[in-house]
Amino acid sequence: GAVVSQHPSRVICKSGTSVKIECRSLDFQATTMFWYRQFPKQSLMLMATSNEGSKATYEQGVEKDKFLINHASLTLSTLTVTSAHPEDSSFYICSARDRKEVMTNLGEQFFGPGTRLTVL
Amino acid sequence: ELKVEQNPLFLSMQEGKNYTIYCNYSTTSDRLYWYRQDPGKSLESLFVLLSNGAVKQEGRLMASLDTKARLSTLHITAAVHDLSATYFCAVDNAGGTSYGKLTFGQGTILTVHP
Secondary structure, rough: OOEEEEEOOOOEEEOOOOOEEEEEEOOOOOEEEEEEEEEEOOOEEEEEEEEEEOEEEEOOOOOOEEEEEEEOOOOOOEEEOOHHHHHHHHEEEEEEOOOHHHHHHHOEEEEEEOOEEEEE | OOOEEOOOOEEEEEEOEEEEEEEEEEEOOOOOEEEEEEOOOEEEEOOOOOOOOEEEOOOOOEEEEEOHHHHHHEEOOOHHHHHHHHHHHHHHOOOOOOOEEEEEOOOOEEEOOO
């Protein structure tokens, strides 16, 4: 159980285009999902917290107009990188917390396999 | 602002040897996680430590948490090549019902060689 999928796993796009990344919880409901970015040989940095049915909360320094997050259902959050540029090339990883575990405050989150974005 | 620091950042070990990775964090938290990441892959959860004095073991890895010292350790016993990976600790830095905002350490790149 507790599987999180991401799609696509890898995307290459031209500078100026927009790219949508999907994050799905496959066997549980997730009221909260998180989006992380990881540059090569670096750690993970939290970009934003995505809450089902409400606006995402962005971390300091993350442009909300550039990284659009939509959490339209209890199993799906999307991250859209708008007008992508080469500096947006990175590994994007989502994670999700089981709605039931939120109730018990166990707190563990499950990570997706990641999406590697390359902007030419 | 919560800071999480791992030490060492690079670790080259011989097979069969023991070593410890340290994870220090700057503000109070009682939730700490250890993850493993293989090259090009996402994170694999290793341990969830939820209270002071927690100790968990899985195979050749053992993790502990001292919330008073704000320190967690990941001990490797009799290392084997398959343990080569990057290891991250992460601390939950939101309280109340907002658990889940993780701050990660820099990662420790572990290489086990014959």
